[in-house]
Amino acid sequence: MKRHPVLLAVVLALVLGCSSNAPEEQQASSPESSEPKKLKIAVIPKGTTHEFWKSIHAGAVKAGREVDAEIIWKGPQKEDDREQQIQVVQGFITSEVDGIVVAPLDSVALVKPIRDAMGAGIPVVIIDSGMDAEPGTDYVSFVATDNYQGGALGAKRLGELMGGEGKLIILRYQEGSASTDKRERGFLDTIEKEFPNIEVLSHNQYAGPTTETGMQAAQRLLSQFPDIQGYYAVNESSTFGSLRALEIDGRAGKVFFVGFDSSEKLVEGMREGKINGLTLQNPFKMGYLGVKTLVEHIQGKEVEQRIDTGVVMVTPDNMDDPEIKQVLLPDLSEYLGE
Numbered sequence: 001m002k003r004h005p006v007l008l009a010v011v012l013a014l015v016l017g018c019s020s021n022a023p024e025e026q027q028a029s030s031p032e033s034s035e036p037k038k039l040k041i042a043v044i045p046k047g048t049t050h051e052f053w054k055s056i057h058a059g060a061v062k063a064g065r066e067v068d069a070e071i072i073w074k075g076p077q078k079e080d081d082r083e084q085q086i087q088v089v090q091g092f093i094t095s096e097v098d099g100i101v102v103a104p105l106d107s108v109a110l111v112k113p114i115r116d117a118m119g120a121g122i123p124v125v126i127i128d129s130g131m132d133a134e135p136g137t138d139y140v141s142f143v144a145t146d147n148y149q150g151g152a153l154g155a156k157r158l159g160e161l162m163g164g165e166g167k168l169i170i171l172r173y174q175e176g177s178a179s180t181d182k183r184e185r186g187f188l189d190t191i192e193k194e195f196p197n198i199e200v201l202s203h204n205q206y207a208g209p210t211t212e213t214g215m216q217a218a219q220r221l222l223s224q225f226p227d228i229q230g231y232y233a234v235n236e237s238s239t240f241g242s243l244r245a246l247e248i249d250g251r252a253g254k255v256f257f258v259g260f261d262s263s264e265k266l267v268e269g270m271r272e273g274k275i276n277g278l279t280l281q282n283p284f285k286m287g288y289l290g291v292k293t294l295v296e297h298i299q300g301k302e303v304e305q306r307i308d309t310g311v312v313m314v315t316p317d318n319m320d321d322p323e324i325k326q327v328l329l330p331d332l333s334e335y336l337g338e
Contacts, residue, residue, distance in 0.1 A: 039069040041291055042092040044102040047079035050236050051263040052283050058335035059287030067295045080174060080209040082109045089113040093120050099298055101290040103128035107178040114139055123297050127290040129179040135305040140297045143290045143307040145281045147179045150311040151186025154258050157277040157313055158230045159195035161256040168230030169202040169221050171238050174209060180234045183260060187232060201225045207238035214241025222249045229256060236261035243269050262328050270316055278314045282327050285309045
C-alpha cells in the first residue's frame with residue numbers, strides 16, 4: 001500500500017491538536033464546578049390567600065437571602081385542597097429540589113408524600129401543623145406554635161371576660177387540621193378545668209377553609225344559640241368570618257369575642273371594641289426558622305426536632321405595645337414587594 005507522507009502529517013497534527021486542547025477545556029470548566037451550588041428550597045403552605053401565609057412566605061424569603069438559597073413558594077389556593085397539596089409535594093420530588101418546608105393540610109394524608117420525599121433524599125421540615133409521623137425519621141424537624149397553649153390562652157381570656165359564668169360557643173376550623181385541633185382541645189380542656197360554671201353550647205361545628213364559609217357557619221350558630229355571652233374562633237378565616245356574622249347579627253361588641261391570628265380587618269375590629277382578644281402566633285418567625293433549620297440540616301449540622309415559635313394574647317390594652325405591634329401587623333413589603 002502506498003503511503004502519503006503529507007496526509008499522515010495532517011492526520012497526526014489533528015490528533016495531537018485534539019489531545020492538547022482537551023485539558024484546556026477541562027481547566028476552563030473547573031472553576032465553575034468548584035463554585036458552591038445554590039440550594040433550591042420549596043416552601044409549601046396550606047393556602048396562599050390569608051395574611052398568615054404571606055407572613056410565613058416573607059419569613060422564608062428572609063432566611064433564603066441570608067443563606068443564599070432560592071425559595072420556591074407554591075401551595076394550594078384553598079386550605080381544604082389536600083389533593084393539590086399532595087401533588088405539589090410530588091412535583092417537587094420529581095424536580096429534585098434540595099429540601100422542602102411544608103405546612104401539612106392533613107395530619108394523615110400528607111404522611112406518605114412526605115415520607116416519599118425523605119426516601120428520595122429530600123429532607124423535609126414541617127411547619128404550623130404536625131403529622132401522625134415520627135420526627136427524625138419521617139421528617140427532620142417540626143417548627144410551630146404550641147397550639148394547645150394557644151387554645152388555653154384563649155380560654156383564659158374569654159373565661160375571665162365572662163366572669164367565670166355564662167354560655168359560649170366555639171367555631172372550629174376544619175377536620176384533619178392538626179394545629180387547630182390542638183387549639184380547640186386546649187380551649188375546651190381549660191374551660192372545663194378552670195371555668196366549671198361556663199357552659200359550652202356548641203363545640204362540633206366547623207368553619208371550613210374560607211372567610212365566606214366561616215361567616216355562614218357562624219350565622220347558623222348565632223341563629224341557633226341567641227343567648228350567649230362568649231364566642232371563640234380558632235384561626236384567621238374563622239375569626240374574620242365570625243366577626244362579619246356578629247356584625248350582621250347586631251351582636252358585635254355585645255358578645256365577648258376572642259379569636260386567633262391577625263389581619264388588618266381583625267386589628268380594626270379590636271380597635272372598634274368588637275374583638276376582645278386575639279391569640280397571636282409568629283408566622284414570620286415560623287417561615288424563617290423553617291428554612292434556616294432545613295438548610296442547617298442540609299449542611300450537616302444537628303437541629304432540634306421540635307422548635308416552638310411562641311404565642312401571645314393580644315388585647316385592646318396591649319395592642320399598641322412596640323413588641324406586640326411588630327407581630328400584629330408586620331411590614332412584609334421588604335420581602336414580598338407589596
